[in-house]
Amino acid sequence: MPDLALFDFLPAxxxxxxxxxxxxxxIGLEREASPHPANERPIGVRTFPLITVLGFVSAHWFPLPVFxxxxxxxxxxxxxSYLLANFGRPSLGLTTEYSALAAFLLGGLTASGHLLAAMIIAVIVTLLLASKEPLHGFIARNIGRAELVAIIRFALVSLVVFPLLPDQNYxxxxxxxxxxxxxxxxxxxLSFLGYFGAKLLDTRKGVLISAIFGGLVxxxxxxxSFARLSKSNPQLSAGLASGIILASAMMFLRQAAVAWAINPRMGQLLALFVLPAALLGALFFWRTQHQVQESTDVPLRNPFELTQxxxxxxxxxxxxxxxxxxxxYYGQAGVYALALASGIADVDAINxxxxELSMDGRLVLSVAVGGALLAGLSNTLVKTGLGVGLGDRRLRPYLLWGMGSMALSAGAGVFLLALWY
Structure with missing residues (x-):
């Protein structure tokens, strides 16, 4: 909340x-500037301030029943007013009417002293109102029935199923x-974030967007995808290799973010050790991405299915x-062996x-971080093999250098953890 000491000479x-x-x-400026029929006079820059003033006055000087x-x-x-304006013609939207109700309530919110909350909500409301065309365009282009069903299913399992599950150990x-x-x-x-981020920014615009958001998914x-593309476009091999390397760098950052959400101490330590690998990937991309001049596309699958x-x-x-x-049964060596084997297929489950085990104290923090790094290392090696096997021969040296550097960085992290802890 702003410091009101500067306004002490004024009434409260x-x-x-x-x-x-x-x-x-x-809000009134946004409503006045938004497109509207030529024969319709919009509720705009004069009316909305009067609405918030009405909400403020009725909440500040009168009891709650009056408000x-x-x-x-x-x-x-x-x-x-809405029914009268739409009588005998196709009905218009209710956005302005809802905005007016929101403005009235925000006026009342300021009267109750919640100034910061009212300002933040007002900015969000205005952004939503101003984003009509981009939002509608994005939905029309990218949200089909399959995506809508996936969003509903995700809401079901996160907001309905999750709270109903028993919170006890078996x-x-x-x-x-x-x-x-x-x-x-x-x-x-997290996969949803990458999937819809890629759609919003359009992965076909270039390797950078494809690599960053595709790497999250x-x-x-x-x-x-990039390895196969290099077969038909061998002249793009260096840039496509850089995209593969950057996507793998995003995988390491994703590991740290997921770990941080579950166990902040592990996430902090893991971030410290995956940062060199991520920086190596970003550096390699920066040095070679200019060699890709054509658009690229990664056919990302919808990230949420119930069976999945x-x-x-x-x-x-x-x-x-x-x-x-x-x-x-096998101690630290057993955990490391399992991490290496699990990373061949996927890093999320072992990460x-x-x-989880380090948060509960069942696993030493350094071993947990080392296991996550080893999973990332083995997964990076598997992707290197896939790139070399599926891609053009010109792709191979770039991949071996870039992916090999990241794998060595992850391995060095495990070695340092063993020395320090």
């Missing part, structure tokens, strides 16, 4: 009133259904159990297992 209500007035002006009564009457006035291996499902929500959410998919979520939950549960058994 003046500064909140000015904030309410500014909020009305902000609520005013809100109801104002809502009825908006409804009557068996000696301490399986907790809610914690296991939390990992599904976390990994799926699946660096393996980026590797296979259930499969990951099962894989994570098995990996978590295997990590505990490896630790009990989450390391974070």
């Amino acid at each position: 209500w003046v500064f909140p009133f000015l904030v309410a007035l500014a909020i009305g002006l902000l 609520l009564t005013t809100l109801v009457l104002f809502g009825l006035l908006l409804l009557g 068996t000696a291996l301490q399986f907790n259904p809610r914690k296991i499902w939390l990992m599904v929500v976390l990994v799926s959410g 699946s660096s393996t998919a980026v590797t296979m 979520a259930l499969s990951f939950a099962a894989i994570y549960a098995v990996t978590l159990a295997a990590a505990q058994l490896a630790l009990d 989450l297992s390391m974070a």
Whole structure:
């Protein structure tokens, strides 16, 4: 909240009133500037400040029943105005009417002293109003039925299924259904971010966007796509290799982000050790990306299917159990061997297992970070093999240098952890 000491010479209500007035002006400017039919006079830059002032006055100087009564009457006035304006012709949207109700409530919010909250909400409301065409265009271009169903399913498993699962441990291996499902929500959410980020920015615009967002979803998919593209476009091999390397660098950063969400201490330490690998990938991309002049595209799959979520939950549960058994029977060496083997297919399950076990104190932090690094190392080597096998011969030296450097960096991290801890 702003420091009101500068306004001590004014009555206490003046500064909140000015904030309410500014909020009305902000929303009113957007409404006035937005397109509207030529024969329609918009509710705009004069009316919205009056609305926020009405909300402020009714909340500041009158008891709550008066504010609520005013809100109801104002809502009825908006409804009557809407029905009258649309009588006998196709109905228009209700966006302006909803905005007016929001402005009234924001005026009341400033009167209650929540100035910062009111300002933040006002800015968000204005951004949403101003984003009509970009949002509608994005949805029309990128959100089909499959994406909509996936979003609904993700909301179902994260907002409905997750809270209903029991939050208690079962068996000696301490399986907790809610914690296991939390990992599904976390990994799926991060993949959603990459998938829709790629769609929003359009991966066909270049290697950089494809590598960054594709790496968040699946660096393996980026590797296979770019490697095959190099077969038909061998002159682009250097730039495509840089895209593969950058996507793999994003995988290391994704590992640190996921670990940080579960166990901040592990995430911080892992970030320290994956940063060199990520920087190497970014440096290699910076030095070679100019060699790609044509557009590229990575056919990313929709990141959320129920069967895929259930499969990951099962894989994570098995990996978590295997990590505990490896630790009990073979110690640190067993954990490292499991991490190397798991990373061949995927790094998420073993990375989450390391974070979970280290958070509970069942696994030493340095061993957990070392296991995550080894999983990243083996996954990087597998992608190198895929790139070399599927790509043009000109792609191979770049991949061997770039991916090899990242793998060596991850291996050096494990070695340093063994020395320091």
